[in-house]
Structure formats: structure tokens, C-alpha cells
Amino acid sequence: MSSKKITLCKTSDVPEKKPICLNIDVYYFAVYRSGDGFIIIKDECPHQMASFEGCESKDGIIVCGFHGWSFDLKSGDAIKGFGTLKKYSYTIENEFIVIDYTEDPSQSDYSAAFVR
């Protein structure tokens, strides 16, 4: 597995409750605010790979706009439905959010493009 740093966006780009959804190369990310920090997930619902674009976070829970599955942002676990959100750790570098992305051959980074 190879790892690389990916710069996502400026911290100030992330809205209060909704995510900023980003397509960088072939990767899709959703960045949410959480307390003083951020939660970064793969922008792909575990159900049918829909984007979380526009899906508000309420009390740390997001609900997919397609079929209503819900997820705890902190743990990534499904509350309604099944599966776990893919999460990424990050650092802040000169006001930019940067993740250490590790390729995972078991997960397709192209799949999210189907439900957008």
C-alpha cells in the first residue's frame, strides 16, 4: 500500500453544518466541522455509494439524502442501515486540511462517481 498527502481545502472553506464535498483526482471526500476540528470521510454512502453533498450534520449524525441511512460521524458506524464510513485523519498545514491517504485496494475510489 502506498501513502500520499492530499491537500483538501482551507479550514475556512468548510461550512458550519453541511460538508464541503471534494473531488480530487479520482478521490471523493466530504469534510464536516466537528467541535473545534473536522471529520473527513470518503464521500460515499455505504449503501449505494451516494454523495453526502448537502447532508447536514445534526448532533454528530448525518442522514444520507438518498434512502435515509444514518451514520455517527465520530465513530463512522451506521445508526440506520449497515456499514461504516471510511474516515481519514488529518493535519492542518498553513490553514489547509491535509490528509495522509493510504490506497486501499479493497475499496474502489471510482465507485462514488456512479451516484452523483
Ligand code: FES
Ligand atoms: S445511498 Fe445512502 S442510503 Fe442509499
